Amino acid sequence: xxxxxxxxxxxxxxxxxxxxxxxxxxxxxxxxxxxxxxxxxxxxxxxxxxxxxxxxxxxxxxxxxxxxxxxxxxxxxxxxxxxxxxxxxxxxxxxxxxxxxxxxxxxxxxxxxxxxxxxxxxxxxxxxxxxxxxxxxxxxxxxxxxxxxxxxxxxxxxxxxxxxxxxxxxxxxxxxxxxxxxxxxxxxxxxxxxxxxxxxxxxxxxxxxxxxxxxxxxxxxxxxxxxxxxxxxxxxxxxxxxxxxxxxxxxxxxxxxxxxxxxxxxxxxxxxxxxxxxxxxxxxxxxxxxxxxxxxxxxxxxxxxxxxxxxxxxxxxxxxxxxxxxxxxxxxxxxxxxxxxxxxxxxxxxxxxxxxxxxxxxxxxxxxxxxxxxxxxxxxxxxxxxxxxxxxxxxxxxxxxxxxxxxxxxxxxxxx
Ligand code: LLP
Numbered sequence: 001x002x003x004x005x006x007x008x009x010x011x012x013x014x015x016x017x018x019x020x021x022x023x024x025x026x027x028x029x030x031x032x033x034x035x036x037x038x039x040x041x042x043x044x045x046x047x048x049x050x051x052x053x054x055x056x057x058x059x060x061x062x063x064x065x066x067x068x069x070x071x072x073x074x075x076x077x078x079x080x081x082x083x084x085x086x087x088x089x090x091x092x093x094x095x096x097x098x099x100x101x102x103x104x105x106x107x108x109x110x111x112x113x114x115x116x117x118x119x120x121x122x123x124x125x126x127x128x129x130x131x132x133x134x135x136x137x138x139x140x141x142x143x144x145x146x147x148x149x150x151x152x153x154x155x156x157x158x159x160x161x162x163x164x165x166x167x168x169x170x171x172x173x174x175x176x177x178x179x180x181x182x183x184x185x186x187x188x189x190x191x192x193x194x195x196x197x198x199x200x201x202x203x204x205x206x207x208x209x210x211x212x213x214x215x216x217x218x219x220x221x222x223x224x225x226x227x228x229x230x231x232x233x234x235x236x237x238x239x240x241x242x243x244x245x246x247x248x249x250x251x252x253x254x255x256x257x258x259x260x261x262x263x264x265x266x267x268x269x270x271x272x273x274x275x276x277x278x279x280x281x282x283x284x285x286x287x288x289x290x291x292x293x294x295x296x297x298x299x300x301x302x303x304x305x306x307x308x309x310x311x312x313x314x315x316x317x318x319x320x321x322x323x324x325x326x327x328x329x330x331x332x333x334x335x336x337x338x339x340x341x342x343x344x345x346x347x348x349x350x351x352x353x354x355x356x357x358x359x360x361x362x363x364x365x366x367x368x369x370x371x372x373x374x375x376x377x378x379x380x381x382x383x384x385x386x387x388x389x390x391x392x393x394x395x396x397x398x399x400x401x402x403x404x405x406x407x408x409x410x411x412x413x414x415x416x
Pocket of ligand 1: 061105206243
């Protein structure tokens with residue numbers, strides 16, 4: 001079962017909340033990202049309920065879906081933001097998020113980005129190397145401020161997930177190595193414009209087994225003890241994101257309490273406020289891509305193709321991670337066929353599904369590519385001269401256009 005139940009069939013037509021998807025296609029065209037506001041909020045509330053016993057602050061990792069309306073929907077409920085660049089910081093601030101509810105990550109922040117974060121007054125800058133700490137101190141001293149910093153530790157825990165989204169292993173670029181901690185702690189003593197306020201980690205994404213979090217949290221707790229021993233007053237204990245969602249409706253939905261039950265007893269009573277940075281967990285199942293079947297074809301081997309008007313330019317995850325995304329016909333049919341669902345981009349990796357059983361929909365009908373809310377629109381591109389699609393948000397019966405479709409003129413606007 002998918003983690004959110006806000007896309008379902010009513011009288012044979014797929015709906016988002018109370019709105020029929022074919023009506024949205026008629027009004028806004030395709031391809032179209034459709035986001036359920038109630039799904040976002042339900043996932044956030046489930047997350048909050050699971051961790052309620054622990055003093056904590058949840059910062060939505062906006063890289064999953066940084067549309068202003070998505071950020072706002074979560075911020076309205078009290079959620080903070082985790083940003084990874086000046087651009088994401090700009091988005092969070094533009095959405096109206098208070099700077100003291102924003103934390104900034106990023107292994108390669110430029111001095112300009114550090115300056116932007118410091119002058120905005122973000123809650124924490126998360127640093128990942130000795131050189132970056134020196135850069136933060138330099139910029140802070142130029143601005144005459146003391147920077148509140150969390151250090152991201154590389155806990156050397158290899159979580160089982162796709163190799164492109166594991167980040168807590170010491171062979172990866174992320175975080176500060178255990179062996180460097182001595183030097184890092186001395187730096188905080190020497191450099192007057194740095195204040196060590198937090199410890200941080202992020203071990204990867206789509207991690208199903210809570211034991212990886214347990215192992216990494218234990219390492220972070222060991223660092224907390226060393227830091228306290230040296231006299232540092234650590235307030236924030238950031239466990240990162242990575243909480244999984246179910247992409248395959250045949251599998252059970254994620255029970256986030258399995259993670260909370262393990263983590264709460266480890267962190268409570270330690271005199272810190274935990275930070276969590278869920279991205280996918282909040283956003284993935286809140287959106288789908290509505291796409292129209294342009295053509296159907298069958299080759300000499302009998303293989304069937306649905307050629308649709310969305311592609312890897314809107315959702316690159318199948319090409320990049322071989323990820324599973326459920327594809328449903330918007331209007332139900334009695335008969336199904338086994339087919340590939342492919343896009344218009346000239347790459348063989350431009351597919352949503354391969355050899356999947358799909359309702360026998362005709363050319364001109366609509367398909368929906370589910371679980372496209374996280375790392376979908378944000379990873380979209382103009383490759384092949386494609387226009388980024390429009391996006392709408394549904395809340396009950398209300399529909400709001402939250403991003404206009406790009407135009408040809410926008411494709412060339414920055415070129416001279
Ligand atoms: N915090 C940090 C520091 C991160 O780097 C990330 C994701 C998150 C939080 C949120 O992780 P989540 O809760 O969403 O798993 N494009 C890939 C995922 C890349 C994740 C990058 N970092 C995908 O489509 O699967």
